[in-house]
Amino acid sequence: MNKRFLLTWLLMAILCLPVLAQMQDPVQFKTEWKAISDNEAEIVFTGTIERGWHVYSTDLEEGGPTSATFNIDQIKGAELVGKLTPKGNELDMMDPVFGMQVRFFEGTAVFVQKIKLTGGDYNITGYLNYGACDDQNCMPPTNVEFTFKGKAAGSAKQAAAPASRETTEATQATETENANDTVQAAATTAPAQLDGTTDYWKPVVNELSNFGEQAGEESHSWIYIFFTGLLGGLLALFTPCVWPIIPMTVSFFLKRTKDKKKGIRDAWTYGASIVVIYVTLGLAITLIFGASALNALSTNAIFNILFCLMLIVFAASFFGAFEITLPSKWSNAVDSKAEQTTGLLSIFLMAFTLSLVSFSCTGPIIGFLLVEVSTTGSVIAPAIGMLGFAIALALPFTLFALFPSWLKSMPKSGGWMNVIKVVLGFLELAFALKFLSVADLAYGWRILDRETFLALWIVIFGLLGMYLLGKIKFPHDDDDTKVSVPRFFMALISLAFAIYMIPGLWGAPLKAVSAFAPPMQTQDFNLYKNEVHAKFNDFDAGMEYARQQGKPVMVDFTGYGCVNCRKMELAVWTDQKVSQMLNDDYVLITLFVDDKTKLPEPIKITENGTERTLRTVGDKWSYLQRSKFGANAQPFYVLLDNEGMPLNKSYSYDEDIQKYVEFLGTGLKNYKK
Structure with a gap:
C-alpha cells in the first residue's frame, strides 16, 4: 500500500513540474516547389503545429489576429496567379476575444501559391508571413523565407528540384534551432544598423539567469x-x-x-x-x-x-x-x-x-x-x-x-447540509453567467455587457446573503429561523462581496472578478481613468531619454492581438500603486511585435547562421526580444538600467498584483544600488 501512495505522489509531482520553454517554437514550416507543367508551378508551405497551438488562415478581417500572407521581394521570369490559398482542415468559428469570425488550422497547416512561368530563367524570392497563438500566448508575426531559381522550359523541373530541397532544408533548420543557438548567433551578429547604441542591443540572457530567471513559465x-x-x-x-x-x-x-x-x-x-x-x-x-x-x-x-x-x-x-x-x-x-x-x-x-x-x-x-x-x-x-x-x-x-x-x-446530519446545497446552487447560477458572457461576446449580442453582468452578480450574491440570514426560504428548508454563527459570517461575506462589486457599475476595475466579468471595453459608462500609457514606442529613443533623466526602464513586449496583454493592462496596471510606479519611477517603452509599419529600409540580420530580412517595425522588435532576452512570447516585461542591463528577472502573464509590485520594487532597489 505504501508503494501505491508513493506512486500517486510521484505522479502528482511530475504533473506540477514547470514547462521548460521560454523560447517557444510551436510551428515548423517547410517549403516546396511543385512543378505542375512546363510553365506552371506551385509554392507549397506545410506547417507542423504543436498541440494546443493554431495558425491563422488568410484574409481575416482587420483588427483581428495575423492573417497568413504571401510576400515577394524579387520576382523575375514569373508572375503570381491568384492569391495564397489555404488547404486542408480549416476550422471556422467565432472568437469571443476578437469578436469576429476567424479561420485557423490545428495540427497541420498548408498554404499554396500558384506561379506562372513566363519563359527563360526565373528567380523568385520572398516570404510567408503567419500568426500563431495558443490559449495564453501569441507568437509575433513570423516569416518563412524562400528562394527558387531555375529555367521555365525543358530543364525547369530538373533545375527547380535542387533549389526546392536546398530551400526546404534551410527553412527547417531555421525554424527548429533551439533558443540557445538563437542567442549565441545574435550575440556575435547584432547589427550596428539596428541601433544607435550597440550596447542597448547586447544579449543579456546570462544576466537574467543570475536573477533566477527560469527557463519557462510554471x-x-x-x-x-x-x-x-x-x-x-x-x-x-x-x-x-x-x-x-x-x-x-x-x-x-x-x-x-x-x-x-x-x-x-x-x-x-x-x-x-x-x-x-x-x-x-x-x-x-x-x-x-x-x-x-x-x-x-x-x-x-x-x-x-x-x-x-x-x-x-x-x-x-x-x-x-x-x-x-x-x-x-x-x-x-x-x-x-x-x-x-x-x-x-x-x-x-x-x-x-x-x-x-x-x-x-x-x-x-x-x-x-x-x-x-x-x-x-x-x-x-x-x-x-x-x-x-x-x-x-x-x-x-x-x-x-x-x-x-x-x-x-x-456532526449529525441535518438542515445544515441543505444550506450547503442551496449555497452551491447560487454559486452555479453565478458561474452560468460567465459562460453566457462568452457566447454573448462571440455573437456580439451585447445583452450581457460588463455592467449588466455585474448587476446580476450583485443581485445573486445579495440574495445569497439574505438566504443565509434566513430571509428567503426554499422548499427543502425547515422552519427554524435561528441563524448559526458560521452561517451569519457566510452571509456577511456574501453581502460584502455584493457591495464590493457596486463601484464596478461605474467602471471600477474590480480585480477580484476580472477573470469572470466581460472586458472593460463593453462598459457603456466608465468614470475610471487610472490608466497607464507608454512614454515611448521606440527602444533606442526610450533608452536615450531614460539615460538623460536618470531613470530605469521597463520594456513591454506586446501585440495588438495579444489578449493576455490587455488583461494585464486592465487587471494589474490599473492598480494605483502599479500605475504610480510605472508613470513616476520608470520610463515605459511599449514595443508591438505585430506592428505592420514598414521600415524605411529592410534590414538584413543573421540568426542561427541564416540570413533574414526585417521588413516591418514589428519584425525589428520581435528580433530584439529574441536576440537580447532569448524569449518570443507576449506579454513579456523586463526592467533595464541605462546601459541596457537587466535589474530583475523578467515577468510574463500573471495577474498577481503583489508579485508585480515586488517585481517593480526589486528593479528600483537594484537600480539605486
Whole structure:
C-alpha cells in the first residue's frame, strides 16, 4: 500500500513540474516547389503545429489576429496567379476575444501559391508571413523565407528540384534551432544598423539567469485544476447524499471481519476505488471529445450556451425544484452484484454504488467542475480535476477507518447540509453567467455587457446573503429561523462581496472578478481613468531619454492581438500603486511585435547562421526580444538600467498584483544600488 501512495505522489509531482520553454517554437514550416507543367508551378508551405497551438488562415478581417500572407521581394521570369490559398482542415468559428469570425488550422497547416512561368530563367524570392497563438500566448508575426531559381522550359523541373530541397532544408533548420543557438548567433551578429547604441542591443540572457530567471513559465493551470477538484470533493462530502453514508460504510468494513488490519485495508481499497472511478470518468471525457474539441470549448459559443443552461438546471436542482437522479435499477443492480461477489471486486462495486447513489448531490458539482476544466483547453484537465475530487471524497472513508473513535465526533446530519446545497446552487447560477458572457461576446449580442453582468452578480450574491440570514426560504428548508454563527459570517461575506462589486457599475476595475466579468471595453459608462500609457514606442529613443533623466526602464513586449496583454493592462496596471510606479519611477517603452509599419529600409540580420530580412517595425522588435532576452512570447516585461542591463528577472502573464509590485520594487532597489 505504501508503494501505491508513493506512486500517486510521484505522479502528482511530475504533473506540477514547470514547462521548460521560454523560447517557444510551436510551428515548423517547410517549403516546396511543385512543378505542375512546363510553365506552371506551385509554392507549397506545410506547417507542423504543436498541440494546443493554431495558425491563422488568410484574409481575416482587420483588427483581428495575423492573417497568413504571401510576400515577394524579387520576382523575375514569373508572375503570381491568384492569391495564397489555404488547404486542408480549416476550422471556422467565432472568437469571443476578437469578436469576429476567424479561420485557423490545428495540427497541420498548408498554404499554396500558384506561379506562372513566363519563359527563360526565373528567380523568385520572398516570404510567408503567419500568426500563431495558443490559449495564453501569441507568437509575433513570423516569416518563412524562400528562394527558387531555375529555367521555365525543358530543364525547369530538373533545375527547380535542387533549389526546392536546398530551400526546404534551410527553412527547417531555421525554424527548429533551439533558443540557445538563437542567442549565441545574435550575440556575435547584432547589427550596428539596428541601433544607435550597440550596447542597448547586447544579449543579456546570462544576466537574467543570475536573477533566477527560469527557463519557462510554471504550469499553474494543472495545480489550479487539481485544487479546484479537491475543493469540489470537499463540498460534496457535506451534502445529504454523502455525509450520512460515511459512518455506515466505515462501520461495515470494520465489522465485516475480526481482523482489524484487514478491515482497514478494505477501507483503503474502497477509497482507492473511488479515485479510480472518478479519474476514469475524467479520462473518458478526453477520449470522447478529443484534444482538439476540448481546446475549442473555451471559445465555442454553442458549447458555452449549453454549459450555461446545464449550470442553471443544476442550480434549480439544488434549490429544490426537482431531483437529478439516475435510474434506481442501476444502483440496485450494482449493489446486488456487490453482495454476490467477494474480495476486491466486491469493494470496487460498493464504491461504484456510492457514486451512483450520491449522483443527485455530486452530479451538479462534477458537471460544473468538468465544464470549468474542459474550457481551459488542457487535454488532461478533466482527469486532473477528477483526481482532486476523488481524493477529497475518498479521504474520510480511509481516515475514519484508521481512527474509528473519530466517528463519535462527526456532526449529525441535518438542515445544515441543505444550506450547503442551496449555497452551491447560487454559486452555479453565478458561474452560468460567465459562460453566457462568452457566447454573448462571440455573437456580439451585447445583452450581457460588463455592467449588466455585474448587476446580476450583485443581485445573486445579495440574495445569497439574505438566504443565509434566513430571509428567503426554499422548499427543502425547515422552519427554524435561528441563524448559526458560521452561517451569519457566510452571509456577511456574501453581502460584502455584493457591495464590493457596486463601484464596478461605474467602471471600477474590480480585480477580484476580472477573470469572470466581460472586458472593460463593453462598459457603456466608465468614470475610471487610472490608466497607464507608454512614454515611448521606440527602444533606442526610450533608452536615450531614460539615460538623460536618470531613470530605469521597463520594456513591454506586446501585440495588438495579444489578449493576455490587455488583461494585464486592465487587471494589474490599473492598480494605483502599479500605475504610480510605472508613470513616476520608470520610463515605459511599449514595443508591438505585430506592428505592420514598414521600415524605411529592410534590414538584413543573421540568426542561427541564416540570413533574414526585417521588413516591418514589428519584425525589428520581435528580433530584439529574441536576440537580447532569448524569449518570443507576449506579454513579456523586463526592467533595464541605462546601459541596457537587466535589474530583475523578467515577468510574463500573471495577474498577481503583489508579485508585480515586488517585481517593480526589486528593479528600483537594484537600480539605486
